[in-house]
Amino acid sequence: MSEGSGNPTFRPHSDVWVGVSLMAIGGYGAWLASGFDALSRTYPIALSVSLIVLGALLVAKGARQRLETVPFKISGQAALFATLTLAAWIIALTSGLGYLLPTFVMQLVFLLLCGVSGYRKIILIAATITAVSYLAFIVGLGVRLPATLMPWIL
Template identity: 40%
Template sequence: MPLSSSSPASSGAAMRNVDFWVGLILTGAGGYALFEASGFDAASRVFPMAVASLLLVLGFMLFLNCIIRGTGRPLPLREIGLVLLCVVLVGGWALLLKARLGFALSTFLLQLGLAWLAGERQPLRLVAFAALITVVTYLIFVVVLDVRLPRSILSFIAPGL
């Protein structure tokens, strides 16, 4: 039964709505990112705080829109497992960064996992795709944007490696 955009949704219908959960997750992630970014030094915190604030506000707007209007799509229960695996991959990437494995190695492993989840099964293509994305993002952040990447156990080779 589709949700009507002209009447408020019942709480049960809202919780079966993908926008309800996406809004809730984005609001939580934006709030946490804002909290973390507030601990950065003054020169480094402006951009992360702006992105985190935007994430928090847009997530909350989506959440409220779902609650008030009842708009959105039904929750795709079959795809939740895939989404959870992506969340686990990104969480693992963050933990590897925190463990000082380095941006390049952590990102390479993340891209391997994401490409595999996207359906790529040929090992050579998986490695080539992950390496290409890792090199391009590294160059964008380090060379073009001059971002200091987190220190890693391989920083003696290159910064943030």
Template identity: 45%
Template sequence: MTRPTTPKGILAHSDTWIGIALVIFAGAAATRAAAFDPISRSYPLVLAVLLGVFGAGLIIRVAASSAPKHVPFALPAKVAALATVCIVLWIYALASGLGFVVPTMLLQLAFLTLCGVRPLARSALYAALITAGGYLAFVEGLGVRLPQTIAPWVL
């Protein structure tokens, strides 16, 4: 196994470019957040640092990996198209009065299934936990009002 030792080998990988973009965006976000007052600066600054760390992690992963595998674009394009359809349907469901819980859980279930989480019961459990965590974070933690459902007695 060979490693991509030449810059062309590392720069030929799409994860490298995504990592570079994330690091640049994180630097810009951290610079903007540094100008905020001390109370409101911490949250965007932490997010910017995390974004930069994840971007650097992508670059390091590509540099440390063996020779990049050729992945055909057909499969990622199909997954991206399905994910886009799921997001559009989720937005439509939120705007149609179906509330937050049911559409978000179905969206998470679809995403987890697209990402290959099997069996379906495990995906459903993860989707329920993610939805509950998001609900608690936004409603209880941040005090954000989420979309109301047309049938509040259901959920």
């Protein structure tokens, strides 16, 4: 409801913007993949269509919600700290400190910034995210990491 009147008002929810972005990225990806040969285009087009469908679902969900306001506030200090943490992770990764330790520390910091409480819980979530991302990208997809100074840490 808008202030001072009984009429509902539509203000785009963040889901709408994320959905529109996913649809645009999916559309662009499908357009790029259409130029691939028949054997190579199947996966990129399937992924692009998936992004378009998920984006459309988010837009529909956001359009159904009637919100008075959609606050999106992030502390400047938190944003700066998150940016510096991400930059430190990139530097650590490219400086040969391996993948696991920098990624684990980065996840710890992000979880703390997001307000997750309980050190055991934070450590467990950070370890799980680190392990799953390692297994998915490094082991599963074969993403090559920069050379490490400490190969026993990965």
